[in-house]
Amino acid sequence: MRPADLTPVARDVMKLPASAGLMFFSLLLGYMVSALPWGGRWLLTRPDVLLIVLIFWTVHEPRSIGQGIAFVMGLLMDVGDSMLLGQHAFAYVVATFGAQVLRVRILSFSIPEQTLHVLGLTMAASAVTLLLNLLLGADFPGYAYFISPLVTALLWGPVNWLLYSQAVRRRRESTP
Amino acid sequence: MIRQSPSFFHRGPSPLARLTFFTLAAIALMIADHRFHALEAMRLSLSVVVHPLQAIARMPSEGFAKVGDYFRNQQQLLEENRELKARVLENAAAAQETRLFRAEQQQLLQMSAARGKYAEGGVIAEVLYNARNPFTRKIVVDKGLTQNVQAGMPVIDGSGVVGQVTSVGTFASEVTLVTEKDQSVPVMVVRNGLRGVAVGAGKDGLIEVPFMPVSADIEAGDMLVTSGIDATYPPGLLVAKVTVVDKKAAYVFAKIAARPAAGVDNYRYVMLLPLPPAGAPRPETRSAEDLRKGAKERPRRRDAPR
Numbered sequence: 119m120r121p122a123d124l125t126p127v128a129r130d131v132m133k134l135p136a137s138a139g140l141m142f143f144s145l146l147l148g149y150m151v152s153a154l155p156w157g158g159r160w161l162l163t164r165p166d167v168l169l170i171v172l173i174f175w176t177v178h179e180p181r182s183i184g185q186g187i188a189f190v191m192g193l194l195m196d197v198g199d200s201m202l203l204g205q206h207a208f209a210y211v212v213a214t215f216g217a218q219v220l221r222v223r224i225l226s227f228s229i230p231e232q233t234l235h236v237l238g239l240t241m242a243a244s245a246v247t248l249l250l251n252l253l254l255g256a257d258f259p260g261y262a263y264f265i266s267p268l269v270t271a272l273l274w275g276p277v278n279w280l281l282y283s284q285a286v287r288r289r290r291e292s293t294p
Numbered sequence: 295m296i297r298q299s300p301s302f303f304h305r306g307p308s309p310l311a312r313l314t315f316f317t318l319a320a321i322a323l324m325i326a327d328h329r330f331h332a333l334e335a336m337r338l339s340l341s342v343v344v345h346p347l348q349a350i351a352r353m354p355s356e357g358f359a360k361v362g363d364y365f366r367n368q369q370q371l372l373e374e375n376r377e378l379k380a381r382v383l384e385n386a387a388a389a390q391e392t393r394l395f396r397a398e399q400q401q402l403l404q405m406s407a408a409r410g411k412y413a414e415g416g417v418i419a420e421v422l423y424n425a426r427n428p429f430t431r432k433i434v435v436d437k438g439l440t441q442n443v444q445a446g447m448p449v450i451d452g453s454g455v456v457g458q459v460t461s462v463g464t465f466a467s468e469v470t471l472v473t474e475k476d477q478s479v480p481v482m483v484v485r486n487g488l489r490g491v492a493v494g495a496g497k498d499g500l501i502e503v504p505f506m507p508v509s510a511d512i513e514a515g516d517m518l519v520t521s522g523i524d525a526t527y528p529p530g531l532l533v534a535k536v537t538v539v540d541k542k543a544a545y546v547f548a549k550i551a552a553r554p555a556a557g558v559d560n561y562r563y564v565m566l567l568p569l570p571p572a573g574a575p576r577p578e579t580r581s582a583e584d585l586r587k588g589a590k591e592r593p594r595r596r597d598a599p600r
Contacts, residue, residue, distance in 0.1 A: 146347075153344075153351040162428055185312045189319065197340040198348060199427050200434065200461070200468045203333050204323035211316040216307040251429045254328065256475065257496050259428040 123232040136179055137283075144281055145170050145191065153198055162262045165269040166240070169213060170277050173239055177224055178282065186213040205250050209243040216242060229275050233269065237271035295315065302316050303545065334461065341463040382452045383418055383565045387531070390454070392585070393484065394519055394530030417566040422466060431474040431494070433457075435564060438465045446526060448567045454532035454555030455479060455520060456564050467563070468574050472501060473555055481533050484513055484520040489521050502535045503550040508541045510548060518552060525570055532556075 148168035151228070168191055177185035192207030201204070218237045224235045244267040252258065307315070326332045419435035430571045437443050439462055447459040449469045457471040470477050475496025481503070489510060490503045506512060516536040522529025534552035541548045 150351040153348045154355065178444060185309070185316050189316050192320075193323075194340060194344055197337055197344045199428060199430075199434050201430065202324050203327040203337060204320040207323070208317065208320035211313060211320065215309055215313040250324070256429045263428060 135182065136175075138182070140281070141144065141175055141179065141182060144175070145187075149170070149194065149198075152195065155234075162259070163265045163269055165266060165273055167273065169210060169240060169243060169272075170236070170270050170273045171281075172210060172214060173217045173236055174277050175273075175282055176214050177221045180221060183275060184218065185211045185214045200252065202250075205247055209246040209248065210247050212242040214237045229278060232278075233274045235270055236274045237268065240267035240270045243267065307492075337461070338463055340491065341457055345463065348422070379452075379563055380538065383563055384416075385449075386452045386565065387416070387528075390450075390519070390532050391530045393517075393532065416568060417443060418563055419467075419566055420563055430494070431471040431477075432460070433467050433469050433471065433564075435469055435566070436466055437566065438463045438467050439516075443467050443566055444477060444569060447569055448520075448527045448531070450531055450567060451556045451563050451564045453557065454534070455527065456556045458526070459566060460475055467566075472556075473497070473499060475550055479527060479533055480524045481518040482520045483519040484514055485521055488512060489523070492518055495551075499553060501552040501554055502548060503536070503552060506548045506550055508543065508545060508548050512536060512539055512548070512550060514539050517555075526571060528567065 145168065151167040152164075172188050172191060172263075176188075186211035189207045192210040193203060193209075195206035196203050205262035209262065219238075220235055224232050227235070239262065244264060246262060248259075307314075323333065327337075390403055417437050419437040419441075422434045422436050424433050431467075433456075435449075440516040443459060443462050445459055445462050445467075449456040449458060455472055457469045457477065458469040459467050460467040471494070472479055472492065473494040473496070475494055477494040478490045480489070481492045490506055490510075490512075492501045494574070495502050503512070503518070514536050517532060518534045519537065520529055520531045520533055532555040536550060536552045538551040539548060539549070572596050
């Protein structure tokens with residue numbers, strides 16, 4: 119095994135995983151924030167909180183959260199947003215796949231560099247949604263469309279602070 | 295690029311295999327939903343899970359709004375206001391009917407034989423939220439199957455046509471706005487009875503009237519009301535006001551832009567009108583797909599040598 123694998127990732131893998139309740143409630147909260155009545159001019163800047171939480175758990179708890187959960191959450195988003203069923207699901211699965219592939223790399227960086235990686239993932243998810251809608255005959259909504267993935271990626275820091283500090287504290291208390 | 299874990303850490307299919315599987319599943323879902331509209335039942339059952347969550351998510355903002363109202367106004371005024379708004383909606387259909395009557399008087403047209411009754415059994419609904427993505431123009435209202443809402447019901451507000459119910463859930467329904475791309479409403483000009491079709495432009499607050507000849511008698515400021523020939527919208531509901539008419543001899547058709555009469559983006563309560571009773575059978579039924587094909591063919595004909 120490469121030494122890089124032993125440093126941040128392998129150390130965490132040996133410890134107690136985050137509680138299922140924390141994962142469930144953070145995803146639920148992410149969904150609720152997305153379900154807030156955003157409208158008008160703010161619509162384009164709406165951060166996809168659910169996506170960032172999904173990416174977070176995929177990176178930190180890959181054995182619990184993966185593409186299956188992402189798919190289901192995406193379907194729920196599609197129903198809530200009254201879009202064609204499967205659009206969000208597709209976008210989330212693509213982003214989660216990216217997170218699974220890149221997680222070892224992401225975890226070896228500090229938060230600002232991690233944010234750049236996450237920006238790539240959120241951009242990919244938005245691009246998937248955009249392409250699907252263009253294929254279905256929608257008009258290009260303007261470049262402001264890419265503000266939303268940017269804002270979403272910028273949430274990586276706060277989400278990390280909020281969730282990771284919780285998870286870490288939990289692990290440290292319960293493992294000797 | 296993809297790190298394969300050694301086989302003794304067996305963790306199921308590889309990420310790439312999973313990606314392929316879920317991508318195919320998503321594409322299959324989209325095709326089923328888009329082409330065959332086969333997933334209404336699935337959407338319906340998911341919406342039973344989703345709508346309570348959304349109701350909870352709306353609570354804070356609604357709570358804030360309510361507290362704000364309390365400090366700004368007296369409770370009594372609020373009550374009265376709400377009542378009046380409901381009454382305005384109830385009267386809206388009648389008021390708009392009157393507008394048509396006046397036009398008819400002037401033109402001595404005999405159209406009243408074709409008029410269906412409406413605003414009887416209409417459902418007043420509160421707008422829950424706008425569909426939250428930049429690609430669709432839909433709103434979700436708080437009445438569904440439990441209040442006998444049906445897909446296809448026309449939706450109006452105090453000043454005009456808002457759109458049409460396109461999907462019905464248990465406790466909520468989706469209304470596609472008249473400004474949604476390709477959402478069409480048969481209209482006529484109040485001034486002279488000229489018929490046409492108002493089609494949403496897919497941009498906020500814009501309706502187009504395509505396929506009007508350059509010689510058509512239509513000018514900026516004309517009011518467009520529903521003509522009622524589609525047996526969906528009752529006749530005489532105000533749809534839009536023409537803002538720009540661009541007639542150049544080089545065009546085959548005039549370019550006509552209109553602004554929706556209803557406050558398509560800012561309303562709280564709307565009224566769902568009942569579908570008119572089925573009249574005489576239609577001579578031929580053409581799906582939206584055929585109509586779109588027909589629309590595409592027509593400009594092409596111009597290129598053919600004459």
